[in-house]
Amino acid sequence: xxxxxxxxxxxxxQWLKNRIPPNQEIQLGQRQLFIFSTRSGWxxxxxxxxxxxxxxxxxxxxxxxxxxxxxxxxxxSIFFTYxxxxxxxxxxxxxxxVFAGESAxxxxxxxxxxxxxxxxxxxxxxxQIWIDCLPQKSLxxxxxxxxxxxxxxxxxxxxxxxxxxxGLLHCWSHxxxxxxxLAYPKPISPEGRLLQMDEEEGEKxxxxxxxxxxxxxxxxxxxxxxxxxxxxxxxxTDELYTKRxxxxxxxxxxxxxxxxxxxxKELRLSYLCYQILQRDREQxxxxxxxxxxxxxxxxxxxxxxxxxxxxxxxx
Amino acid sequence: MTNEKTVQKCxxxxxxxxxxxxCVAQSLxxxxxxxxxxxxxxxISMVAIAWRLASHFRHWxxxxxxxxxxxxxxxxxxxxxxxxxxxxxxxxLSLFVVMTSLRLMELKRYRDGMNSILxxxxxxxxxxxxxxxxxxxxxxxxxxxxxxxxxxxxxxxxGLEYWxxxxxxxxxxxxxxxxxxxxxxxxxxxxSHPLWNMPNAQTAGSGVSDSMTxxxxxxxxxxxxxxxxxxxxxxxxSANSMYWRGLVLADFDxxxxxxxxSLGVAQLIDTEQPVEYQILLEPHQHQWLYFLDMPSSTxxxxxxxxxxxxxxxxxxxxxxxxxxxxxxxxxxxxxxxxNPVLTSAQKNHYTKLPRDGNERSQQWAKALYQKSVSPQDxxxxxxxxxxxxxxxxxxxxxxxxxxxxxxxxxxxxxGFCEHYASTLVYLARAVGIPARVVVGYQGGEKNPYSDYxxxxxxxxxAWTEIWYENQGWVRVDPTAAIHPSRVEQRVSDxxxxxxxxxxxxxxxxxxxxxxxxxxxAQQLIDLINTxxxxxxxxxxxxxxxxxxxxxxxxxxxxxxxxxxLVGTSFVIIFIWGLLVLSVxxxxxxxxxxxxxLNLCDRLNRLGCSRKNNEGPSDFQKRIEKxxxxxxxxxxxxxxxxxxxxxxxMDLSKEHIAQLKTKLAQL
Numbered sequence: 002x003x004x005x006x007x008x009x010x011x012x013x014x015q016w017l018k019n020r021i022p023p024n025q026e027i028q029l030g031q032r033q034l035f036i037f038s039t040r041s042g043w044x045x046x047x048x049x050x051x052x053x054x055x056x057x058x059x060x061x062x063x064x065x066x067x068x069x070x071x072x073x074x075x076x077x078s079i080f081f082t083y084x085x086x087x088x089x090x091x092x093x094x095x096x097x098x099v100f101a102g103e104s105a106x107x108x109x110x111x112x113x114x115x116x117x118x119x120x121x122x123x124x125x126x127x128x129q130i131w132i133d134c135l136p137q138k139s140l141x142x143x144x145x146x147x148x149x150x151x152x153x154x155x156x157x158x159x160x161x162x163x164x165x166x167x168g169l170l171h172c173w174s175h176x177x178x179x180x181x182x183l184a185y186p187k188p189i190s191p192e193g194r195l196l197q198m199d200e201e202e203g204e205k206x207x208x209x210x211x212x213x214x215x216x217x218x219x220x221x222x223x224x225x226x227x228x229x230x231x232x233x234x235x236x237x238t239d240e241l242y243t244k245r246x247x248x249x250x251x252x253x254x255x256x257x258x259x260x261x262x263x264x265x266k267e268l269r270l271s272y273l274c275y276q277i278l279q280r281d282r283e284q285x286x287x288x289x290x291x292x293x294x295x296x297x298x299x300x301x302x303x304x305x306x307x308x309x310x311x312x313x314x315x316x
Numbered sequence: 317m318t319n320e321k322t323v324q325k326c327x328x329x330x331x332x333x334x335x336x337x338x339c340v341a342q343s344l345x346x347x348x349x350x351x352x353x354x355x356x357x358x359x360i361s362m363v364a365i366a367w368r369l370a371s372h373f374r375h376w377x378x379x380x381x382x383x384x385x386x387x388x389x390x391x392x393x394x395x396x397x398x399x400x401x402x403x404x405x406x407x408x409l410s411l412f413v414v415m416t417s418l419r420l421m422e423l424k425r426y427r428d429g430m431n432s433i434l435x436x437x438x439x440x441x442x443x444x445x446x447x448x449x450x451x452x453x454x455x456x457x458x459x460x461x462x463x464x465x466x467x468x469x470x471x472x473x474x475g476l477e478y479w480x481x482x483x484x485x486x487x488x489x490x491x492x493x494x495x496x497x498x499x500x501x502x503x504x505x506x507x508s509h510p511l512w513n514m515p516n517a518q519t520a521g522s523g524v525s526d527s528m529t530x531x532x533x534x535x536x537x538x539x540x541x542x543x544x545x546x547x548x549x550x551x552x553x554s555a556n557s558m559y560w561r562g563l564v565l566a567d568f569d570x571x572x573x574x575x576x577x578s579l580g581v582a583q584l585i586d587t588e589q590p591v592e593y594q595i596l597l598e599p600h601q602h603q604w605l606y607f608l609d610m611p612s613s614t615x616x617x618x619x620x621x622x623x624x625x626x627x628x629x630x631x632x633x634x635x636x637x638x639x640x641x642x643x644x645x646x647x648x649x650x651x652x653x654x655n656p657v658l659t660s661a662q663k664n665h666y667t668k669l670p671r672d673g674n675e676r677s678q679q680w681a682k683a684l685y686q687k688s689v690s691p692q693d694x695x696x697x698x699x700x701x702x703x704x705x706x707x708x709x710x711x712x713x714x715x716x717x718x719x720x721x722x723x724x725x726x727x728x729x730x731g732f733c734e735h736y737a738s739t740l741v742y743l744a745r746a747v748g749i750p751a752r753v754v755v756g757y758q759g760g761e762k763n764p765y766s767d768y769x770x771x772x773x774x775x776x777x778a779w780t781e782i783w784y785e786n787q788g789w790v791r792v793d794p795t796a797a798i799h800p801s802r803v804e805q806r807v808s809d810x811x812x813x814x815x816x817x818x819x820x821x822x823x824x825x826x827x828x829x830x831x832x833x834x835x836x837a838q839q840l841i842d843l844i845n846t847x848x849x850x851x852x853x854x855x856x857x858x859x860x861x862x863x864x865x866x867x868x869x870x871x872x873x874x875x876x877x878x879x880x881l882v883g884t885s886f887v888i889i890f891i892w893g894l895l896v897l898s899v900x901x902x903x904x905x906x907x908x909x910x911x912x913l914n915l916c917d918r919l920n921r922l923g924c925s926r927k928n929n930e931g932p933s934d935f936q937k938r939i940e941k942x943x944x945x946x947x948x949x950x951x952x953x954x955x956x957x958x959x960x961x962x963x964x965m966d967l968s969k970e971h972i973a974q975l976k977t978k979l980a981q982l
Contacts, residue, residue: 066497073497131473167464
């Protein structure tokens with residue numbers, strides 16, 4: 002049976018892909034939205050039927066009127082429910098990378114001209130949050146998705162669902178906003194191996210502490226590490242200066258793929274990741290040597306990102 | 317879409333005001349029902365609502381599962397004790413109210429809230445089974461409004477925080493929904509009969525009944541309920557000659573007068589002064605109709621409830637009890653001769669008396685008859701005695717001894733119309749004059765703001781018919797013979813409605829009272845209620861057919877009607893829906909922006925589309941690179957757009973028109 006349901010699932014996904022092709026920005030309309038009765042909607046229909054039967058049997062005009070009122074309400078709520086969700090614009094923003102196993106946060110920009118209320122959002126039919134998108138205002142929300150492995154993670158289709166205004170019908174859609182997130186390898190301390198290395202290279206280790214080998218101050222530029230800002234100068238002059246440290250080329254450390262010979266690939270990447278983070282924390286220059294690629298030694302957030310990305314996308 | 321199952325994490329119930337809104341909805345719905353429910357059921361309901369509210373606001377604990385279960389069982393048991401069953405309408409209602417109230421104790425999740433509100437819709441409908449007055453309808457719509465507000469609040473993330481939004485939206489829904497509901501109300505095919513008979517607890521009829529024991533009618537005298545309304549189509553008789561005939565009672569057992577079978581057919585001759593009228597009879601749960609004396613024909617268009625007429629008693633029995641109100645027309649004559657010839661069987665029947673009892677009256681009647689020259693004279697002598705001697709007209713007559721006629725006629729002298737009618741018929745029959753009691757209503761009150769008359773239960777009356785050779789049945793109202801000075805104050809109003817048989821100075825003193833404000837209001841309210849009843853509550857298959865005929869749809873079969881209705885409904889709903897969708901959909905763009913978008917649209921079709929992140933001036937640069945001709949056209953438009961959009965410059969109409977013609981060249 003599971004084979005059968007799987008087959009149906011695949012067929013359905015294929016159909017969905019044709020109907021709502023993936024796009025980074027989607028405005029909801031008839032093509033994207035589905036609408037159907039909720040459980041409460043069926044119960045509403047039952048109440049309506051009972052009232053109609055009662056009206057006929059007791060020949061009661063006002064019960065007739067009430068039934069017709071509810072009938073009209075039910076029918077019109079198709080339009081009200083649809084009107085609530087339709088016209089909503091969703092745009093997927095770039096999600097910032099995380100380490101594998103962590104929850105990634107997917108930012109989403111919502112915009113609705115006439116407002117969209119009580120909208121449930123989530124990935125893969127698991128609603129996470131309920132939001133109101135007020136008329137003519139845009140709204141950015143974040144959806145969480147737990148990454149499973151290193152590399153690009155795709156959270157699957159975005160599910161949105163709304164029963165507003167009466168809860169008798171629900172209007173839903175499954176969208177593919179081409180959302181993806183990069184997951185770096187999970188950092189794992191190389192433990193004994195690292196200790197061993199530390200002893201070997203212990204002599205060379207030169208701990209640069211802020212203020213020690215400080216040579217000069219220069220004007221702050223975007224991207225300069227925050228711990229290096231000279232706050233004392235800032236307090237005096239109201240201008241941001243960054244302390245420049247002497248670059249010890251000789252002290253550059255290479256984080257090397259070949260340092261962990263014989264270790265399984267994923268674990269090896271995790272070790273490397275740990276080391277990179279370690280160096281970054283210590284504000285030491287480092288470079289990365291991978292089998293197919295070498296990144297020259299440097300420091301800073303861009304460099305960190307570059308190195309981690311190489312690890313994340315390592316084939 | 318079988319695998320289309322959304323795992324729903326529903327909104328929690330403890331949003332602002334949601335629980336309170338549901339509790340208020342529940343109490344609004346139960347409130348008008350407390351007149352129908354046993355006291356303790358209303359009490360249980362109130363306690364449940366109060367408890368739930370206390371739990372919400374003061375964090376009282378809700379009762380546990382066992383308490384709820386035992387409360388439900390106790391409630392069911394009490395209902396069985398009270399109603400002796402669980403399937404009658406009343407018992408069903410009680411059970412329903414108990415269960416919905418106890419459900420409030422379990423109101424914890426979103427779905428419980430939905431169910432509670434949906435059950436409220438149902439209870440609102442049940443309300444109408446007991447009362448369909450305009451007042452209740454208005455109340456019901458207020459309740460409906462609140463139910464919509466709560467339903468919307470239940471879906472909103474903020475609950476009732478922004479109650480104005482919910483209120484506005486539910487008002488909007490009411491406005492959109494009611495026209496369609498009215499359309500359906502008018503055109504939805506109605507059945508003339510129920511699908512199956514519903515258990516109906518009310519079986520005892522109201523008003524005049526089919527037997528008469530002294531005291532029966534006087535009970536009705538203080539009852540201000542409306543028996544029926546009458547509208548005269550041609551010739552209005554005077555109020556004091558309005559005798560609304562219901563039943564003829566001819567069987568007497570010494571205490572009670574009962575109906576007897578009709579013997580033969582009507583013979584109404586020498587008729588003069590026809591009166592035509594329409595009657596809207598309240599459901600009195602009896603099997604007869606009322607007509608003005610002396611009815612000759614009726615015209616009720618409802619085939620199911622058509623009365624059986626043409627009998628020598630001139631009454632119109634129905635084949636079924638009247639459970640809903642009925643409208644019919646009647647034709648009567650003020651002057652007539654009814655059955656001037658009686659068969660011997662009829663004569664025997666209308667002179668029959670119980671074999672024993674009331675000896676004294678019989679002897680007295682025989683002695684009087686000897687002194688009389690004719691039956692007419694005999695009757696006149698009796699009426700004179702009522703007028704001259706100390707006979708009183710009172711609501712509270714003394715209790716009569718075993719021989720009721722004797723005791724009343726010779727001792728107590730105090731009685732109500734049934735005493736006098738009964739005695740006159742008895743005395744006439746004692747000397748072999750055919751006589752019978754007629755029960756019905758006498759008089760009525762015209763609504764000064766409209767053209768109909770209201771006949772109330774307090775107008776119930778009994779009078780007699782005496783048969784004379786050649787003259788036939790003649791109406792004699794012995795009560796009218798009582799001297800006005802001996803009429804009890806309380807009943808004087810109804811007494812004065814009758815034409816006195818004997819002249820009296822006292823009678824002339826009476827001046828009709830001026831309408832007080834209270835009475836005016838009452839009459840106006842009745843007018844509204846009558847219109848409401850006529851056009852809304854009594855709207856049925858018959859009216860529907862007439863309306864369709866009037867609209868030009870003749871001889872429609874039910875299936876054609878249903879198809880027509882479904883088709884029209886779809887069209888209407890579709891148009892309505894588009895209306896809903898169109899409201900607020902289009903962004904209001906100023907003319908210049910519109911022009912700019914048109915330009916982009918045209919260029920797009922020519923294969924030069926603006927990129928999403930491209931501003932107008934960048935776009936212009938790109939156009940220039942691509943095609944000089946296009947650029948020449950687009951330049952002034954884009955410049956004007958930039959000026960109006962970003963420099964907030966107002967452009968003249970002529971300028972825009974100029975640009976428009978320019979765009980057309982593209």
